[in-house]
Amino acid sequence: MNTFKVQFFSPDNRISFDEVVSLSVNGLEGELVILAYHSPYLIYLLPGIITAQMSNQTKEKVVIDNGILEVANNNCSIITNQIQVFDHLTHDEESLKDKRVGIYLSYLDVKSL
Structure with a gap:
């Protein structure tokens, strides 16, 4: 199984996962969805939950504020x-979704100017 x-x-803070199948x-x-050996990529991320599917079939979830994702060299x-x-006790998925939607709508407003 290919991992990255x-x-x-x-x-x-710093968090690292070594054997990720998909992100x-x-x-x-x-x-x-990022997979192993994805082509180089750079994207602006919205606040929310990032889910890493691990090679041992578990899922790791990380909550982020907005940020930048870069893929290079696996x-x-x-x-x-x-x-x-x-x-689950401290994070509310619905409020994270609302925050993400609000930022996206602000982005669209600025883009249309």
Whole structure:
């Protein structure tokens, strides 16, 4: 099974996963799934939950603020202001979705000017 490495960076935290099969993210262009050996890519990420499907069939979820994702050389780096491992007790998926939609709508307003 082909895997790749994912690293999350923020000013006060770093999270790394070594054997990721797929990574699901939300960017300005919509939802995106990154697989091993993805072509080089750079995208602006919206706040929300990033899901990493691991080679051992588990899923790891990380909550981010908006940020930048870069894919190069079978590695994925995500730079953001804030990262936290997802916890159902402290994170509300619906409020994260609302925040993401608000930022996207603001982006569309600016783009249409």
